Amino acid sequence: MSYLKISNSRILVTGGAGFIGSNLCEDLLKYNNEVICLDNFSTGKHENIADFIKFKNFHLIEGDIRDITICKKAVDGVEYVLQEAALGSVPRSINDPLNTNDNNINGFLNILVAARDAKVKRVVYAASSSTYGDSTELPKIEERIGMPLSPYAVTKYVNELYAHVFHLNYGLDIIGLRYFNVYGRRQDPNGAYAAVIPKFVIQLIAHESPVINGNGTVSRDFTYIDNVIQMNHIASLNTKAEAIGQVFNTAVGERNDLNMLVKYLKEYLSTFDPEIANINIIYGPQRKGDIPHSHASIAKAQKILGYNPSHNLQQGLKEAVKWYWGNIKLK
16 A cells, blocks of 8 residues: 655664564564664563564664663664553553553653653654543544543553643654554464454464453454554654644544454454354453443544555454464464
8 A cells, every 4th residue: 555654764663572563663674764672571572573683774672661761772863753662451451550650651751751852853652542431422533532441541641641741842743643453463362461353363263262241232443553554654754734743543434343343253264264153252241441432533644644544344354364373372
């Protein structure tokens, strides 16, 4: 798909060994960029970046965004900062709000201070659809949000507030991307806080019944990783004054419930293993802190950034399932 891409630049990707961060690193290396990956490997994985270490224009800094000295080192000479580092997961934040706050707010503030002092060209940061909180309005429009439903949502909203005041008071060139349920290659299917798509995939491959929280009518705007990569490129390079200091939904603009999601997964995985089509689904209790429905308006991103998502849910799942089938290791 054709869109303007960052090239011949020096770029810092925080959380670069994570799911989204490693995909960004891989893509940026295709366009003659020098990529600095900063990660403390609390959730990132060495195997996510193993193929990049051999490249002379890829540099790994193993460190923590909660350490301002490390942040200042990482931004040295950098033109663009893609801030992906965070402690994700709504359930994790409910179980451990202190750690979530420390990573997502204190760490984020360190990156902003370091970027400001280094006079980087632009910061693009990962915001979250969780910021919409208890708002029942559909589709979700950037300027209208509700009250947060989890500590994680609070931290991501505070990130937006800090981004606003750093732009207002220091002239920091910054854009936020509110990610909606991103999925795709390298997303970890294991662990207590695994995202729903890789978790369901590994269960189906193992011939286990996926457990849907609630009755399956909870809906999401599932967003394939390639759409996120596109948004990071075009947000970094957009020259319109009206884009700076703003936040943009990063999604497809579609709404699919969990019942439909499992239907697609069973259909696509059964091309590799026909028995998967017959696996039953289990329904469990609703999860605390979850937004009941998530459906993004992408009109603002289309108008100002020129965003055009390359993958809807079916297209993204077909590609993702191929990757999962070839790379997931059952435990």
